[in-house]
Amino acid sequence: MGGSLGEATQELVNRFNASQDRVTVKAQYVGGYDDGINKLLAAFRSKNPPHLAQIYDIGTRLMVDSGATIPVQDLVQRDRLDLGRFIRQPLNYYTVDGKLQSMPFNSSTPIVYFNLNALQEAGIKPKQEWTFEELAQVARKLTKRDKDGKVVRYGIALADYGWFLEQISYNNGFFYCNNENGRKAPATEVLLDNPAVQRYFQWFLDLYKEGVLLYVGRRTADSQSAFATGKAAITFDSTAVLRGITQTVGGKFRIYTGYFPYFQQFGRTGVAIGGASLWILKGFPQEETEAAWSFVKWLVLPEQQAAWHLRTGYFPLRVESLELPEVRKVHRENTNYTTAIQQLRTSKVSNVTAGCLMGGFPEIRQLSEQALEAALQGKPIPEALAEAKSRADTALARYNRTVGR
Known part of the structure; x- marks a missing residue:
């Protein structure tokens, strides 16, 4: 993690190192x-x-298949760490083959700003x-044009980010890969052409053609x-x-989330978590593995989770963190910190909202982004999605062959 998130991560490392004299953690930024x-x-x-690696959510299947990690469930059970007060969805995402494979760390959900x-x-x-449907109407009303009809403020600005397509699938009740998001059995088919994604492509294109939506490419930055900057x-x-x-906006305007x-047709199911988790690697002396585990356990204590939440916006993993006075105070003063937590709490816990688990996911996400680009360039939506699905299925099959499935 770079930028302010990298600084927040390093602050936690420094605090851990200062809290005891037995273990020293060295954090390395790798991009x-x-x-x-x-x-x-x-x-x-x-x-x-x-000893320890922070890997994003869509790398989970690869990490499990690598056989190079120690399931944290084994250490959790040995030390009788109570997960009952952890928020359920992050644990649900990283539970594979009946075991919690990695410890959730920076967990997030998409929201509207x-x-x-x-x-x-x-x-x-x-x-x-x-x-x-409501958001489209609001975006139209918020679009401003000058006397010559030129847009001076777009109703909405969006990036072509594959994570949004995955979350649109879940929030509308659709799996993103077969075998119940790869949770019942390893995924063998990518369902990126599901009805919710097709509807989103049409929604996106309609607003783009109307001059209501500013398309910025693939970078959410x-x-x-x-x-x-007020451009949207x-x-x-x-x-x-x-x-x-919030810091970039400064005092220019107030933010609401x-x-x-x-889509009204499908109804709201709920979102899956994004972000990353911490994986403990095999092959080290027991003393060093225990050192890595001690750091992980420290990171998920309520106090550390509260500090991380307030410093970044990622939600805390533990309910106790939300009950601490400093967190309650911030949430009273700025309800935007509460939005993602309430969104998660009101999402249904199921294999839909557990999120898709499949190999080759980084490549497949890029293919989904290419599909929207193709539609923006004039390719019919069904054709763009069919081509992307075909290539995604090929990528998934290739991955499955490499791990003997």
Whole structure:
């Protein structure tokens, strides 16, 4: 994690090191999520892995299949660590083959960011739960044009980010891969052409053609910038960037956040978690493995989770963290910190919202992003999605062959 999130991570490392004199943790920045997993695979090959690795959610199947990790469930049970007061969805995501494989760390969900001043000026009452149909109408009302018809403020700015397509699937009740999101049996088919994604592509294209939606490419940093500078009044992003966006906006306008939207036809099911988890690697002396585990246990204590939550916007893993006075105070003063937590608490716990578990996911996510790009360039939506699905299925089959499935 880089930037302010990297600084927050390093702060936790420093605090742990200062809290005791038995273990020293050294944190190494290896780039973004894709870089992290690629460098870990290279470290496996060179037989020089770290004791502990932070790997994003969609690397879970690969990490389990690698056989290079110690399921944290084994250590949890040995030490009788009570997971009963942990928020259920992050544990649900990283539970594979009946075992919690890694410890959730930075967990997030997508939310909608609104320019509250713009909403109020337009006479629109803010609320937490939105359908895509309602959001389209609001975006149209918030779009501003000059006397020549040129857009001076877009209703909404969005990036072409595959994570959104996955979350749209879950929130509308659809699996993103077969075998119940790869939870009943290993996934063999990618369902990225499901009805919710098809509807989203049409929704996106309609608003784009109307000049209501600003398409910024694949980088969410660019949609964040468009929102923070007032170029657009709405955007989608992770709860993890709440603090960063708030700091960038400064006092220019007030921010309001709402739940990730759903289509009225399907109804709201709920979102899956994103972010990353901590994996303990095999092959080290027992004393060093215990040292790594001691750091993981320290990180998920209520106090550390509270500090992480307030410093970043990622939600805490433990209910006790939400009950601490400093967290209650911030939530009273800024209800935006509560949005993602309430969204998660009101999401149904099922294999739909557990999230898709499959190999080759990083490549497949890129293929889904290419599908939206193709649709924006004029390819019919069914054709764009069919091509992406075919290539995604091929990528998944190739992965399954490499691990003997």
